[in-house]
Amino acid sequence: MGLAFSKYHGLGNDFILVDNRHQSSPVLTPKQAMDLCDRNIGIGADGVIFALPGENGADYTMRIFNSDGSEPEMCGNGIRCMAKYLEALEAAADQPPTTPHSYQIHTLAGLIVPTLQTDGQITVDMGEPRLLAGEIPATLAHASEKIIDQPLMVADKTYQVTCISMGNPHCITFVEDTTTVPLAKIGPLFERHQAFPQRINAEFIEVVRPDYLKMLVWERGAGPTMACGTGACAALVATVLNGKCDRTATVELPGGPLKIEWSATNNHVYMTGPAVLVFTGEAAL
Numbered sequence: 001m002g003l004a005f006s007k008y009h010g011l012g013n014d015f016i017l018v019d020n021r022h023q024s025s026p027v028l029t030p031k032q033a034m035d036l037c038d039r040n041i042g043i044g045a046d047g048v049i050f051a052l053p054g055e056n057g058a059d060y061t062m063r064i065f066n067s068d069g070s071e072p073e074m075c076g077n078g079i080r081c082m083a084k085y086l087e088a089l090e091a092a093a094d095q096p097p098t099t100p101h102s103y104q105i106h107t108l109a110g111l112i113v114p115t116l117q118t119d120g121q122i123t124v125d126m127g128e129p130r131l132l133a134g135e136i137p138a139t140l141a142h143a144s145e146k147i148i149d150q151p152l153m154v155a156d157k158t159y160q161v162t163c164i165s166m167g168n169p170h171c172i173t174f175v176e177d178t179t180t181v182p183l184a185k186i187g188p189l190f191e192r193h194q195a196f197p198q199r200i201n202a203e204f205i206e207v208v209r210p211d212y213l214k215m216l217v218w219e220r221g222a223g224p225t226m227a228c229g230t231g232a233c234a235a236l237v238a239t240v241l242n243g244k245c246d247r248t249a250t251v252e253l254p255g256g257p258l259k260i261e262w263s264a265t266n267n268h269v270y271m272t273g274p275a276v277l278v279f280t281g282e283a284a285l
């Protein structure tokens with residue numbers, strides 16, 4: 001049986017998109033998704049995203065498997081890709097949406113709202129960051145406390161970390177220079193540190209200016225990726241909480257820039273960036 005798919009990327013963070021609008025659970029198993037993500041024997045991607053029927057009054061539901069088959073709660077770059085994918089599916093069915101056009105998307109992290117802009121960029125209302133240790137989850141503080149600039153011992157070195165959930169968990173460390181971070185060595189140790197019972201995404205941030213951050217990321221379930229949207233949002237929030245940047249800043253990732261704003265008015269985080277169709281195809285299962 002063949003599986004029709006579209007491959008998209010958001011700043012090099014790449015995904016296989018599957019039209020799952022007629023079934024209420026993903027049409028692939030985690031193992032099938034993992035095999036399709038393999039860059040040698042599959043299509044190659046950081047994850048597989050399923051566009052499902054909407055739940056809780058939403059237009060659609062997004063589910064995602066990481067390239068290791070695990071299921072995260074949310075994906076920032078992925079939801080921009082899904083918005084473009086939905087636009088293409090609707091246009092193919094002669095329902096061309098108007099722009100700017102928003103979708104209400106239910107995720108395991110709650111309701112997320114991407115808006116397609118007339119310039120091709122997508123702005124996503126990512127909801128409110130969750131700051132308490134119990135919400136992340138992390139054991140570096142009592143469940144009802146925040147983890148801001150706390151020590152974490154990794155491979156005999158103490159890092160000062162700030163932990164934020166954007167629905168999925170992030171651990172942020174400030175560095176002098178992102179080019180000197182031994183990501184392949186310490187990334188997996190952060191991800192599977194005993195302080196993080198559901199593993200963690202690890203971000204390393206260089207504050208270049210109060211409105212410009214550089215970021216390296218090691219993703220839970222996917223390893224080093226070219227960009228992470230939820231990670232960039234968590235990084236901006238962590239940097240504000242540490243008094244090192246403005247509430248609006250550009251976060252420069254290996255794959256390019258994202259504009260992130262943490263609104264002082266409604267506490268929501270907004271992410272703006274691109275999503276690009278790479279190719280469509282049919283995969284053998």
Ligand SMILES: N[C@@H](CCC[C@H](N)C(=O)O)C(=O)O
Nearest residue numbers: 072075076077168228229230
């Ligand atoms: N790349 C994504 C995040 C994908 C999920 C992450 N690996 C996790 O397990 O939490 C993004 O752009 O946010």
